[in-house]
Structure formats: C-alpha cells, structure tokens
Amino acid sequence: MNRQAKCQSQCPIARATFEIGDRWYLLILRELSMGSRRFDEIAAQTGFSSHLLSVRLKRLEADGVIERRKYQDRPVRYEYYATPKGKELDGVLLQLRAWGAKWGGYPKASKPAVKLVHKVTRAELDPRGPLPSLNGFSFDDYDATLSPAFEAEREERRKAFAVKRGKSA
Amino acid sequence: MNRQAKCQSQCPIARATFEIGDRWYLLILRELSMGSRRFDEIAAQTGFSSHLLSVRLKRLEADGVIERRKYQDRPVRYEYYATPKGKELDGVLLQLRAWGAKWGGYPKASKPAVKLVHKVTRAELDPRGPLPSLNGFSFDDYDATLSPAFEAEREERRKAFAVKRGKSA
Numbered sequence: 001m002n003r004q005a006k007c008q009s010q011c012p013i014a015r016a017t018f019e020i021g022d023r024w025y026l027l028i029l030r031e032l033s034m035g036s037r038r039f040d041e042i043a044a045q046t047g048f049s050s051h052l053l054s055v056r057l058k059r060l061e062a063d064g065v066i067e068r069r070k071y072q073d074r075p076v077r078y079e080y081y082a083t084p085k086g087k088e089l090d091g092v093l094l095q096l097r098a099w100g101a102k103w104g105g106y107p108k109a110s111k112p113a114v115k116l117v118h119k120v121t122r123a124e125l126d127p128r129g130p131l132p133s134l135n136g137f138s139f140d141d142y143d144a145t146l147s148p149a150f151e152a153e154r155e156e157r158r159k160a161f162a163v164k165r166g167k168s169a
Numbered sequence: 170m171n172r173q174a175k176c177q178s179q180c181p182i183a184r185a186t187f188e189i190g191d192r193w194y195l196l197i198l199r200e201l202s203m204g205s206r207r208f209d210e211i212a213a214q215t216g217f218s219s220h221l222l223s224v225r226l227k228r229l230e231a232d233g234v235i236e237r238r239k240y241q242d243r244p245v246r247y248e249y250y251a252t253p254k255g256k257e258l259d260g261v262l263l264q265l266r267a268w269g270a271k272w273g274g275y276p277k278a279s280k281p282a283v284k285l286v287h288k289v290t291r292a293e294l295d296p297r298g299p300l301p302s303l304n305g306f307s308f309d310d311y312d313a314t315l316s317p318a319f320e321a322e323r324e325e326r327r328k329a330f331a332v333k334r335g336k337s338a
Contacts, residue, residue, distance in 0.1 A: 023186035
C-alpha cells in the first residue's frame with residue numbers, strides 16, 4: 001500500500017496535504033502527541049467509529065506516519081506512536097493551535113486547554129504568544145497540563161464512548 | 170452562516186482543523202498565496218468542479234478566511250484574496266511545504282517547485298533548510314519563481330481545464 005504514488009505533483013504542499021490534509025488525521029496525531037496510545041481512547045476522543053478509526057490508523061501506518069507496538073498477546077493489542085516522520089508534524093499542530101486560539105472564536109476558553117511548559121527552561125508556551133523556533137519542535141519537550149474544562153470535555157467523551165460501546169455490545 | 174458555532178471544543182487544534190482541516194481548503198489558500206485570483210485558475214489548479222469550488226470559496230468567505238473583490242461588472246466577476254485571518258495560515262503552508270519536501274517522496278523534484286527569495290534580504294527559503302521565524306510569516310514578503318517542471322504541470326492543468334470546459338459548454 002503506497003498511497004504517495006498517487007500524488008505526483010511537483011508541489012510539496014500538494015503532496016503534504018494529500019497525505020495528512022484531513023482534519024481527522026491531524027486529530028489522531030494530536031491524540032498521539034497528548035500521549036493517548038490505546039485504540040479506545042483515540043476512538044473516544046476523535047469520535048470515530050471503530051471501523052473508520054481502524055481504516056485511518058492503517059493508512060497512517062502505511063504512510064509511515066505512525067507505528068504500532070504490541071503491548072498484549074491475548075488478545076493481541078497494540079499501542080500507537082508517531083514515527084519521526086509523524087513527530088515532525090508537531091510544528092504544524094502547534095501552529096494550528098496558535099491559529100485556532102487566535103481565530104477559532106471560543107470566548108469561554110479563558111485559559112489554554114493544554115498548558116505547555118518546557119521541561120528544561122520551564123517557560124510556558126502560550127498559544128496566543130509568539131511561536132518558538134519550529135526547527136525540531138516536539139511536544140515531547142513539554143510538560144502538558146489539561147485545563148479543568150478540557151479535562152471535563154475529554155471525560156465526557158470517554159463516557160459517551162463507553163455508553164455507545166455498551167449499546168453495540 | 171456561522172460554522173464556527175458547531176465546534177465547541179476547548180481544544181484550539183480541534184477548532185482550527187474544523188475550519189481548515191481539509192486538503193482542498195489548504196490548496197485553495199496555496200493558490201491565493203501564489204497570486205492566483207480568478208475562479209477559473211483556482212478551479213484549474215485544484216481540479217475542483219465549478220460547483221464544489223464555488224461552495225468551498227463561499228465557506229471560506231463565511232469563515233472570514235478569504236474575501237471577494239469585484240473586478241468586473243458585466244458580467245459580475247470577483248477576485249479572491251486571503252484576509253488577515255487567512256494570511257496567518259501562510260506559516261502552516263510553509264511547514265507543510267518543508268514536511269512535504271522532506272517526507273513527501275518525490276525523487277524527480279531536483280529543485281524546489283517554487284523558489285522563494287526574500288524581497289529585502291534576498292535570502293532563499295529552501296524547503297529542506299531550516300524554517301525562518303514563523304511569527305508574522307507571510308509569502309507576500311518573498312519573490313516566487315516557479316521551476317520549469319512545476320510551471321509545466323500548472324500549464325497542463327490549465328489546458329485540461331479548458332478542454333473540460335469546452336466539452337461541457
């Protein structure tokens with residue numbers, strides 16, 4: 001499965017958006033950057049059906065953007081991680097964060113959904129402040145703390161997911 | 170028409186991707202950043218049908234990402250421009266360019282599809298080199314020169330578009 005072969009444009013923006021230009025892929029990468037590793041948690045937080053999430057994870061894996069690591073044998077279960085290629089999209093996510101914070105229009109958000117503090121310098125990366133250098137930028141270099149409101153939102157999604165799963169089981 | 174009201178997440182990445190997380194929107198913004206202003210040229214270069222392009226331009230306009238400016242009265246014709254909100258996605262496009270150049274796998278591209286040279290410093294912005302500061306980054310600050318291969322690709326699309334239009338007229 002080599003999807004890249006389908007985009008033959010000279011333009012690297014066209015090639016990049018061909019591969020990851022779909023909000024769901026970026027949201028999956030956001031989940032991985034936040035440390036979500038398990039299928040169910042990613043399903044809950046993205047709102048995907050199991051089928052669609054499975055298809056999309058396979059596509060990201062085929063594209064070399066994420067990788068699976070087995071953590072259990074019976075039944076076989078995998079955790080999902082961004083590859084180096086996938087991690088290099090952290091800068092794109094950071095910019096979307098800044099853009100969304102400035103233009104996304106969500107007045108209720110009085111503080112950042114995720115507070116990012118650099119592990120070494122302890123400087124906070126304010127989504128409305130200036131961007132750091134994005135050469136080699138990685139969320140791995142930051143401690144992340146979720147705001148109570150965002151934590152509540154995510155917990156609500158977990159509950160909704162559990163209810164849905166209970167109904168379909 | 171206020172689509173933003175539909176994404177109530179605390180997460181600015183979710184809100185941003187809700188608005189522009191579709192490859193076609195990014196490709197439309199790429200066209201605008203390259204100076205394409207006319208409907209037909211954008212249609213030719215994105216490969217959209219007139220109907221779909223029209224719907225998507227209206228959506229971007231409703232979201233405040235682009236604006237129309239009338240350039241002709243009979244018949245009424247508009248040119249399309251990125252708004253300040255839209256221009257602030259130039260940094261995202263630049264990062265996708267860098268990522269696509271590094272990971273997008275297009276061996277035939279021996280030189281950049283678009284050579285970007287800063288209007289003041291005359292420094293070239295190599296897609297495989299380090300990123301400049303993305304605070305306030307704008308393609309407007311660069312002279313763009315298309316490679317012969319990319320120019321040929323774009324000319325081919327114009328021809329294909331003209332043929333398609335001829336057939337449907």
